[in-house]
Amino acid sequence: MAAQLTKYFKGGLGDLRALFDAVKNYVSVVVGYRVSGDAVGFGPVESLESLPLGLEDSQAPGAYRLSRGSSGFFRHSHASPKYWLHLPVQEVFTVLEDYAVDIARYDTYSAALFGIKPCDLVSMEVLDRILKNDDSYWSRRSKIELVVVEECTVPGATCFCGSIGTGPSASTGFDIAYARLSNGIIFKYGSEKGLRILEKLELTEVSEEDVAEYERAIARAGELTRYLPPPSEISKSLERSVSDTSFWKEVSSRCVGCTNCNMVCPTCFCTEFVDQIEPSGRAKRVRQWFGCLSHTYGQVAGTHYRPELYMRYRHFVLHKFLFYPKQVGLVGCVGCGRCITWCPVGIDLREVVSKVVSRYGS
Amino acid sequence: MGARLIPKVGRVVRVVEEAPLVRTYHIRVEDLAEPQPGQFNVLYVKGFGEVVISISNFRYEGASAIAEHTVRTVGAVTSYIQTALNVGSPIGIRGPYGRGWPLKEFEGLDVLVVGGGIGLAPLRPILKHISRYRDRYGRLMLLYGARRPVDMLYKYEYGEYRAIPNSTMLFSIDMPYIGWSDYVGFVTDLIDRVSLDPEATVAYVCGPEVMMKVAASKLVKRGLREDRIFLSLERRCRCGIGVCGTCQLGHLFVCKDGPVFSYQEVKDYLAVGGL
Amino acid sequence: MRRAAVAIVKLTSCSGCINEFLYTIASYPELLRSVSIVHATEFQDLNTLEDIDVALVEGSVVTQHQEELVKEVRSRARTLIAIGTCATFGGIQAGRVGEDLRKVILASYPNPDFISALPDVKSLDRVVKVDFNLSGCPVNGDALARLLVKVILGGSEVPIAESVCSECKRVGVLCVMVSRGVPCLGPVTLGGCGAICPRFGRGCYGCYGLNTTVVDGERLARFSEVLEKVGMGRGDLEAFLKYFSFSALTKIRVRE
Amino acid sequence: MRMLQGLLTRVEGEGEVVLRTENGKMVGVEVRISEAPRFFEYIVRGRRYVDVPDLVSRICGLCGVSYVVTACRAFENCFEIEVPEYEEELRMAVLGAERVKSHVIHVAYLNLPDLIGLGSIGELFESYTHLFQSASKIVLWARKAMEILGGRFHNVVNIRIGGVYSFPSSEKVRALSRDLNEILNDFEGLARFVLGLRSISEEVHKLRYMATACSGSYCWASNKLVLDDGTYFGVESFENYVLTEQVSYSNALRYRLVTGEPYLVGPIARYNNYMKYLREEVRELLEEFGWNRELRGVYQSVVARIAETYNTLLELRDFLSSYRERTVSSPPKVSRVRGPCVAVTEAPRGILYHRYLLDDNLRVRSSNIITPTAQNLACMEYLIEGKLYGSALDSKAVEVAKSLIRCFDPCISCSVHVSRVEIPAGTTRT
């Protein structure tokens, strides 16, 4: 894929604005990490000002802080594209008094993603493959006509995309990517569409030095985020660990089953259904995100298939590194580090995985 | 792209009391594709939710389909079905879903059917299928166990099953009961009481998971191939089409990769508690 | 259709949950066509305790008389729903359990001899069999309405147990503990409120009660270390747990 | 001696009224608060002062906001914390929404059945469906308002010492503001129906009364109090102006003026003090039905409730329509406090008094919470005795006593912060 990217462009913040405007003209809604108040979520972005360009996040296991300052570099918040593509709460249908079924309408506008991170880009591919049959997901997913990625030259302290190969640069599945360097912004394209848009902007040619600096920055970021052995090694070790109950009990001993990791993970997709009925007989069926760390996951009438928390925690980890590859041919963890940052007790997935590998690796 | 989670509205046309807290509902619905034996539908009761229920029998009546579902009352939705659904009641239904019993592939072999309790429901279509295409299969052996005699399903059909040529039928109950002259004990014990040609037998098993595990390992010991033993598994199952994620067993989705699996596919997963 | 006989019974509590029932009626006035309220001293004069289809009981049991009353209600009710944290966990009045009763009384009354009180504060399930526990201080009126309609129709609700954090994330609220270091009991608290406190930028203080489907004494002790780091001492945590999760604490002790 | 008892119904909490007789004639009355004590004064002991508002909110399921606000104000007083203007306005709006809810619930669901001779809310729904629905709409709107501004209908979470935790989004507030216009129509309908009722008694009750004191406005929160005779005093000397008494038959403490006289708090006390500050629209409406005058007896408190609700709805309309989302102030830093932390606020049922003493770690050492209903108990007995003394006793007398009590909208759970429940098993006919 990388060979396809023969051409880079260079520009500044002004050009980013021009790109934003060009993208905005292209679709009816631009979606990305959106600043609202003192938080960053994920949703429609009106203008470049609503993007977290002037914010810096600092992340650590169980800790997240945002600060202002133009020199800062923003990675991501708890909110991933999942918030836009796979709605946290969605109505499925309403059944009227006479049992007529009224299907919930999904909105249908063309959209562009702007500024999303390489890890989140890959997470979309994972979701695409897992949610093949999901109309509500595809009603939004299929409307995404343009993807602009911001590559990470300054990764965060919980990021480990380099270990998985999902970042810090984007290699496929995007139209345009840009990276912020010390002396400007490097743009590249990933599709013909992207190239056409970039060509219309008044960008300068890149020098060899620029390209070299870009590559250095990406390589450095890649190094910084390479904590773990290769995913194949991880899967193998996990496979050997499954029946080591005491190991899984130990690594999950601080877990309180709050499901934050599930909710913030860009590839966790499980949902539950909630049914409501009014005295009039009108009923509603609602679907909502659901975490495998919660007690109900695996519970059935009369018995429970994962009654203990360590079983559910083990499922979370196995799913990412062992089962996802079998299900969709991709590692389910994209190395974004969200589950580490947003875990209120600060359980570090990297540590757990390292332990598995050191104990069960070849 | 259709709206895949939307039920069609059908109507209950007959209710059969099978056993305490178990009833078979005959549901008429237009425009339902013909299921494979072992597939299931998702039934929806307005305002209370959905449940995944095997199709225990199926036929067309004119343009409309009649699907039979044998439901045991255990939790919220099934209780409501038991309380409120009667002949004439509307009910939502979607399906058929899942991978059913592989039957065509094993034509020519002897067929061993092992059922426990409500687990006979998804096996019933196999019996119907074999009785219809009798000459395509070898011997038919049905081993069926329940807690008590009164808990046995489809009692009114046993005559019909027995009439299938070249078939054996063995029954068991868990505890002795007055008037019961068949076997008392686990249904899996019955496996020891049938003669099997391990080279030429396929087994279809459904019941509580422990029972299926015991049955499978016994059959393996008797020399059956692991890829000729089929189990119909159960997990928390909400959507039926592989999008809600709650039915995962290892990398398998019980609803779309199963519910029927060969023992070979799942034995490693089943061996680990709580996977 | 026969109207379902509903009894609203108040024990020791503030009436907040009964007001949530009033809200249910205000939201679905047509409910008054499918139920007949046979007992509700708060808003009607004629009250009986016979043949109850659904009893909604608010409050915890603190007197002998209440204990008898609930037993009576139980024996006459087809379905008994404990509404609110007082009924499901004991409620804030449990904050005085284990203390010298005379001292407790003297804190409020000049003449302790006129006041009788028992040393314990009991959640309903310690006295009778409860069919549904709907916690919350106060109970979530929408959840109550949802359950009530289902129960009146002869059914029940598919139970889901998760923490406040699940709700927090679904509404897209920034975690106050992770992002601002504000102590929050959300991770160990039963969901159901819709993450009200984090939505207003503050930590959860656990008013829906401990999520004991997941949290045991060991995990709670570990979690209290996390809270300690962000400034909530163990004593304050224990106090809040006593106010809102008392009956759970009798099963789960915060390890020393 | 014989006693005739009646369980108090259509009041919040559990209590009874007991009429004592000799030779068939009524000689005394006991308003028994049998609600089991909850011992809040003990429960808040040892707690950090910042946690107190959320705890005392649990005293009352009808007017928890008043408790939260009073506790906050008590600590703001002793720490000399300035609450930013916009945050105070928001808090007062939450308090106002609660008042609307409380008053409308009382007027429509609890008191109206008395005025039109019905026994319950169900009967009201059957025979006055439209009225019931209007009242419900108002209550539901008040709920929405409390949820958006305060977090929920009861035990609001958005009020803290020094201000609020956050400003709700303008978008949500705009929606609230839009709906209010319709609600005002519904309210007018209800108000006209109630004010036009002939059944509101003209019976005169000569009573002392107390209210918080403000100059130039209808008073809800102030550090001053006023008696009907014009005596003003600061909240810090409140306890010098009242006598606390405890009776053997009741779990609630009760209060009298130092002279031994019972006194009234609540709608009538406020109304008679501040009616001139009601908004023009309110006064016009009252005028139309001949009620723009001093109220003479507790039966007329329903008029005051209508007036206060209307006034509050209009104030809320102004607040909501000019609302802007702002950034909240940072929580105040405090170190030491000298003396007790005291405050009074007008809860829907009257003045609510809180006093806390903190220790050096700023944890509660002791407290005293005096609720409006507790202050009204002596008045209730006084009025019943005045009305029934010497009369022959029958179940009608009990009814008379109970309906008098109901006019106070007594909030029994809060008046004890506990209770003994006296429901005879089986049928309770009262």
Ligand SMILES: Cc1cc2nc3c(=O)[nH]c(=O)nc-3n(C[C@H](O)[C@H](O)[C@H](O)COP(=O)(O)OP(=O)(O)OC[C@H]3O[C@@H](n4cnc5c(N)ncnc54)[C@H](O)[C@@H]3O)c2cc1C
């Ligand atoms: C493939 C398959 C076929 C089945 N066939 C039959 C059948 O023919 N007859 C029959 O009586 N039962 C069958 N079951 C089990 C049946 O689905 C459950 O008994 C039923 O869902 C319980 O629902 P509830 O609402 O009463 O229980 P609750 O405990 O209230 O369940 C809540 C929800 O969880 C899910 N759930 C709970 N228990 C199970 C379970 N055991 N399996 C799957 N999902 C569950 C359902 O979505 C249910 O609506 C089958 C299960 C599977 C997976």
Ligand code: SF4
């Ligand atoms: S498992 Fe954790 S690090 Fe991996 S993608 Fe999910 S949230 Fe990110």
Ligand code: SF4
């Ligand atoms: S704010 Fe509290 S409830 Fe919300 S995610 Fe954080 S810890 Fe959980």
Ligand code: SF4
């Ligand atoms: S967030 Fe916690 S304290 Fe706040 S309302 Fe919900 S459960 Fe209660």
